[in-house]
Amino acid sequence: MNIIVADESVDGRIIVELRKFNFDVYSIAEEQPSLSDAQVLNIAFEREALLLTEDKDFGELTFRLKLPNKGVLLIRLDKFEDKPLVAEIVQKYYNELVNRFSVLSNNKLRIRE
Numbered sequence: 001m002n003i004i005v006a007d008e009s010v011d012g013r014i015i016v017e018l019r020k021f022n023f024d025v026y027s028i029a030e031e032q033p034s035l036s037d038a039q040v041l042n043i044a045f046e047r048e049a050l051l052l053t054e055d056k057d058f059g060e061l062t063f064r065l066k067l068p069n070k071g072v073l074l075i076r077l078d079k080f081e082d083k084p085l086v087a088e089i090v091q092k093y094y095n096e097l098v099n100r101f102s103v104l105s106n107n108k109l110r111i112r113e
Helices: 012-020 039-044 057-064 085-097
Strands: 001-007 022-027 050-053 072-075 101-105 108-112
Touching: 001 012, 001 039, 001 108, 012 022, 012 085, 039 050, 039 057, 050 085, 050 108, 057 072, 057 101, 072 085
Parallel strands: 001 022, 001 050, 050 072, 072 101
Antiparallel strands: 101 108
């Protein structure tokens, strides 16, 4: 099953759309709000889940601090109305996103090894 942890910063519409695509989404906002970024990353790692976030601090946690993870998708969209499209991108590229740090900005997806 495709498992996702959605950081508290992730727009709720993205979570709704992901669930429509039958993703198992653990929403930090719904389940454990106010956790530190390191705690959120650890929850995703323990669940072997891709982490979705709109918080660029996760780049520092994964690259500089080298905290373990199963993949991070940083969402950096300018237009609010583009956010529901995130679920379509995740569905299409899920396997490529796992175990990588990726950035989605203005419908451009960059996947880093």
